[in-house]
Structure formats: structure tokens, C-alpha cells
Amino acid sequence: MQVYLDNNATTPVAKEVCSELLPFLNEQFYNPSSSYRNADPPAKAVARARGVVARFFGGEGVDSKEIIFTSGATESNNSAIFGALKANPGRRHLITSTVEHPAVLEVFKECKRMGAEVTFVPVDHQGNISLKDFVRALRPRETLLVSIMYANNETGVIFPIENLSRLTKETDQGILFHTDATQAVGKLPMNLNGNFKNVDMLSLSGHKIHAPKGVGVLYIRRGSAWRPIQIGGHQEHGRRAGTENVAGIVGLGKAMELLWEEQAGPVLENIRALRDKLECALLERIPYVHINGRDAPRLPNTTNLSCHFIEGEGILYQLDEYGISASSGSACTSGSLDPSHVLKAMDVPFTAIHGSVRFSLSRFTVEEEIDYVINVFPEIVQRLRNISPYWDQEKNIPRQEKVILCSE
């Protein structure tokens, strides 16, 4: 059996998305910037997708000119931050959290090297942002930009963006507020005229919402002090040069249309029910397991388990043997064995931080997959503990008397 539970890494392209974009890899190959009528269908398709995105984010009040199509969330994040810096040479203070995606965190570190002052707001054991620290960080007339993610990719923990953006604007209307909404899109409410009315910039990625890789969105509220990063062409209303990735954009539009329809239905509740089933069963069946961020508001599709005394790498390898695709909290994909910066920021104890594994579901996840994981995962953990130096195989308990467990 093949089980895909790594939807926070990437998602299968929806069939509807694929069939919608295919004509633009075939007969509708024309450059949307061309003036002849054959170029109308791709130009109109890009405009239509832009309209869908605008509608998704709040309907009539959101202008499709505020939507910039990019090559993905990494570009969107880079562009949001560097573009704000470029447009506001007078302000040099930036704020972010310690648990952002590297595409934000690394950009801020780069800004720091370039002379900006950056405040990294910490999180607590559950991954919640410290509101007190956040408010203290805001500096009227000095802070240029706040960038805080909507939901964490590793733990699914949700940040109170409505609140944070309001506090930001209450401090100083001139501070730009950006949120990386990559993991939250389609899972959490975001209305740029409603709960997100104080959000100036927002990033998202196509391939996390069943569209192809290589396309994303950067929303920039009209009037925001921001300057383009990729220049040399009139595309995207002069805010992102380069021939449009028409097929990708059309796919992204279709994917957001599907999300829109989904919001009304039971899809998210089904996902949550399956995730909860998985969590409950594993917590029940396996000792010394905890869920990172369990008591924080979390995405319905994500669970990040720490299995004490074993290594995430080992778990993933074993899961793979059983046909289960999941991800480790640690930055394994980059070939590094450093523990996850997110779990480190949450102060997850040493014996648990290395044994973390993330399961992330999607609308395509079915109950049989969850049951299969519930079935094989406890065995895997037991097997790995049996060869762990921290585990007393004979007594089947941790070898150390005093085990530091998570605070929960």
C-alpha cells in the first residue's frame, strides 16, 4: 500500500487542475503579451486566474491588480521582504518570528547582514507566539516590516494574524505587515477586507494546494510602499517582469477555485477527523510520544509527533519501507542532521527533538491510509527503540531514570 502523508511538502496536482492547464501546454501556447487575437485565450486565462485569486481573498474589494503571480512562495517571500526594504530606505527595523520558513528566516538574516536590525520574536513550548514580546518589538517610525507566517509548516500551529496585524497598525500605520500563508491557504479564513484587512502582503504557493510546482502568488495591497525585485518587463502590471507561466497560473487559478468550493463543504472536517483519529490512536498505542503544538490552535491536516529516544531519520526510513511517505521535523532534506529550528524554538527536549515526524493530510487522504499507519507505526517505533541506546529493551522502558519529557 502507498500512503502519502506529506502534503505540507507538496500535494498531488488535482485532476481538474491538470486538465484545465493542459491546453496551455499545447495549442494555446501563445505569449499573453502578444497583440494578435491568437494570444487572447492565454491572456484571458491569466486574467481569469487573477480574478479567481482576488475573489478568493475577499471578492469585490480585492483588486486583481494587487495579485502578482510569481514562481512560488519562496520568490513571493523574498520579493515581499526585499521589495519593502528597497522602497523604504529610511526604516531599518524588521520583525519576524523564530519559527518562520527558511524562505523568510534566511531573507531576514540576509537583511541583517545588509545592515538592517531584526527582532526575532520567540514562541512558547506550544509554538504560540509571545504577544507581549511581539508588541514590545514594534517601534513606531522605525519598524519597516513585520513578517509572520499564518500557520507553521512543521507543526501546523496557527499564529493570530488578525490580532498581530491589528496591533501592528495600531502602533504605526506605516509598518508593513506580511504573512506567509503558504500552509494556511484553503484551510483557514483569510479575507483581505475582513480578518486580514490589516495585512499588506501575503505569500502562497501553488504546489501546496494541488496546483503544479513553479507558481505562486504575492498579494500586495494597493498603496503599499514596495518596489519590484524582478525587473525588465511590463508583466504583472510592471511588478514582476518575465513571460507569464501561463499553464502554472491557470492551474493555480483552478486549484483556488476548488479550494473555494471546498470551504463550503465537509472536506476540512473530514481531514481533521482523520488527523485526530491518527493522533489519538498513536498516542494511545505508543508510550513516550507527544504531539508538538498540541494545545495550540493548529491546522486540521498536520500532526507533528515526537517519539522520544529514537531518530526521525530512522522512523522515516522505516515508514518508507512500508510505503508511507512522511517527513521529519529535522531538516533532513537538506542533508543536514541539525534538529528542526521550529522544534528548537519551542524548546522541545533533546530526547524528543530528534525523533519527530510530521504527517500532513490532504483532501485526497482516505481512512484506509490512516488505519494502515495506525497499524504499522507502533511496531516501527518499538523496533527502533529496541536498538536505541536510550531504551532498556528488556524492561521496555527508557534507560535513563530521569527522562525529560515535554512540558505538556
Next chain:
Amino acid sequence: MQVYLDNNATTPVAKEVCSELLPFLNEQFYNPSSSYRNADPPAKAVARARGVVARFFGGEGVDSKEIIFTSGATESNNSAIFGALKANPGRRHLITSTVEHPAVLEVFKECKRMGAEVTFVPVDHQGNISLKDFVRALRPRETLLVSIMYANNETGVIFPIENLSRLTKETDQGILFHTDATQAVGKLPMNLNGNFKNVDMLSLSGHKIHAPKGVGVLYIRRGSAWRPIQIGGHQEHGRRAGTENVAGIVGLGKAMELLWEEQAGPVLENIRALRDKLECALLERIPYVHINGRDAPRLPNTTNLSCHFIEGEGILYQLDEYGISASSGSACTSGSLDPSHVLKAMDVPFTAIHGSVRFSLSRFTVEEEIDYVINVFPEIVQRLRNISPYWDQEKNIPRQEKVILCSE
């Protein structure tokens, strides 16, 4: 009849390219960075495409780590130039030509605004770069970067990159040499161990060579002083963060494989023969027409005609009525009626600069299309001249006694 002669704007995706990339929009959707075995096929496909590109540019000597996949030539050009600037704060002098694509020209103008000194080397009436001016512009220990395109997108005029890059390195090994090879790839020789051995960076775009839009390449020679622009992920050997556009990259690889096979065959000669047939017939049948850059070395697929006394916009509109897709030398696509900066730099006279039209062929162009254009184009020009204020309809000659024609 539908005739597509705008292949310098974009090209139809080759059937083989489309079928090669489709699995990666379907079952092979996995993230190439993931550690489980299901992610092997996309990871291997990206690696394979990288190898194809490296092989295309010179075989064994070109390291696939020198190949960075980007979202297109605009990103490649931006990244090459800004990345060089970022890595070399000590040198602030840059050199380019007056006829570069906006994705280079605008970046240089931005560098100038940021404090760099830029020399824009002029071209002559035929579009040839002035070697004397070029050499004079080079400043040992001061010049950071030269960026000169291989072939011009509007006229097809070829710049002597082998020569220019050699002269650059003879002046100072420390000067980086970049070339935007977008229009030249597959049409002109470029061996990074051979004629391009002094080229440090090279940009190209997928959608100009029958791959999809939204993917490109930036080649950076090992050891070049350059720093990444898009950061926050380990992808592309740490030189371009962001989940790989797997389908696009696979398509680009296949497209370059096809180009490679093509180089050995008669494809380019067929294209040239069709282009020459078109040019000769139109020159013969229409008075007061000249070909921009006719006496310069040119791409085999491009012709840029100036039809005196009429407007390019009108020609394109009429061509479109006949089902012919072509492009104007002027920047019509951006909604501006400014004459082409390339033709202006070539000092094309006023009565001709506005009446320019570009036909660009591809391997898919067939003789029937060319014959059709030869048939209808003279009529179109005549019709437009009949309503031109510069044309005496009765005598069927230009109204002004003294007509400034091109220098040729």
C-alpha cells in the same frame, strides 16, 4: 490559414516535451527534496535534465552543478547581474550594450540608480557592436561585469561573444562576462569549454526553445564571484531556493535534447532557407522596404523589416486579420507606442522605425506559411500606404521628395 511567425516571442511546446513532462503533473508529483523513495523519480528527472543542459553546453567539462534552473530568462538575467553586484562590492563599473533585452537593460539602469557606473556600448546602423567602444569601456580592476547578448531578439543580429569575452578576460581576468543567450540557444554554437570558454554566466529561457513558460537556466562558471538572489532553501545546490518546477525542468531538458539532435540535421538550414525566401520575395515585391541588420551576421530564423511610411501596429493588425501572428519592432506589447529601443540604437530613420515588423520562424514553420505571407504582405503594405499621410496614392510614391532611407 493560421501562420505563426512570432517564435522569438514564444514557441509551441514540442509534443515530445509535453509527453515527457506530463507524468510530473500527475503521478510523479513528489517533492524532489523528500527522502522517501517515491521522491526519487522527480529528483532523478531534475538531475537528468541538469545533465542534459550541461552536456548541451560542452559535455564532460561542464559540471551540472554550474547549471541553475530558474523561472525563466528574466530571472536568470536579474540574478546574474544582481548576484555579481552582491558578491563584488569593491567594483562598481558595469558594461552592456544599448540593444539588450529590457531584462538586462532595466537591471543595469537600476544598478545605476543604486550607485553603479554603467557604460552602454553603442551599435552601428547594422546593429553591430562597436568593438573599439567596447574595448575602450573595459577598465582593469574597476569593471565588475560585462553583459552582452548573443543574438538580438528584435533583429536577430549576432554579437561576437567569443571575441568580446576574450577581450574582456585579456583586459582583466577578474571581470565577469555574462551573455543572454535566450534567442541564440540551439541556433548558434556555444561551447563553454570552446568558443565560450571565457563566458562566466549565461541565461536562457525554456519557452523560446519549445519548452513551457516559467522555466529557464542560469549557467554560472565554477569559481565565479556571484551570490544567490533568491534564498531560503537548499535547492539548486544552494544557489536558487524554492521547490523545483519539476515538470518545467523536465520539459526544458527534453527541449534541449531535441535541439541537440537538431544541430546535426538540416533543421536550421531549412529555417534559414525559408527566412531567406521570405526576405527576398518581400524585398522584390514591395518598394521602400529594408531589412534591419541585413548586412550583419544574423540568426537564421529572424527577419526584421521596416516598411517605410506606415505603422507597425497597422501592419500587425492587418496580418492578424489574415491569421498571421507576427510582432512589431516597437514595444507594442506593453501598450506603449514608443519606437523600439533597438532600432533607435541602430539609428533607423524616422519614416522606417515605426513601420517595422518582425517575422521569426521555428522548426515547425512550413513553406506554405511563408508563401502565404509572401502573397498577402505586399497587399497589406499597399493598403496601409494608401491611407498614409507620407504616401501619394495617386502617383503611388512617397509624398515627400526627400525620403530618408536606411544607410544600406
